[in-house]
Amino acid sequence: MTTVRIPAGWPATEEEARAVQDDLRGRVVLDEPGPPPGTGRVTGVDVAYDDEHDVVAAAAVVLDAATLTVVTEATAVGEVSFPYVPGLLAFRELPTVLAALDALSLDPGLVVCDGYGLAHPRRFGLASHLGVLTGLPTIGAAKNPFTFTYDEPGAARGSTAPLLAGTEEVGRAVRTQTGIKPVFVSVGHRVDLANACAHVLALSPKYRIPESTRRADALCRRALAEAVGRAGVATGPAAD
DNA sequence: GCGACAG
């Protein structure tokens, strides 16, 4: 597992961070359909924090898109690089996520983020930002509607409804399990919205949250526990 | 001006 420090030149203030978003936003590619769902590889990335120790752990888990089987995985730990500010999540998560992706031995294929892409106050969320920095196709799948509104999708698994910023469709509410709260999908980089939704549905045959995110979530928590030496996931002799 | 607000 690799260890990361805050990159040189990383924004230190909210104002600087917003300026970076405004600067990079124009590099997002929105006119590619993206890889077909159910083929190739799909990689989930997620992050866990221990603010008290100023430690963050990220995980990247590569799945075979057809079988949802884990192909390979990697983790990274680092310093917390930014406070949590709605709209600036990328600055908190990306350095460690990039390190975890770099540590992979295979091409990640499509990257699925735990958060938003286009559905963002400045249309440049975590998934958009990661896509621009890596060139990889990315999408965002969030658990909450953030500041956006949505029409309730039909109750059946597979139903979708627009996620709206006023009248602009910035993403979709996707019902991944019948009768259960939808997941909120938006485009990141080099993938269109219909494909992004199809990927999320294909990744969620049994649970609300995409398998990619579930695997990455479990792995980054384990990595954090190991890095900070917490109880809960025994990995050897208990340390006191 | 005062909240709300991905993780």
Add this chain to the structure above:
DNA sequence: ATCTTGTCGC
């Protein structure tokens, strides 16, 4: 995100 026990259910 994180703080947190037991408990209902397949």
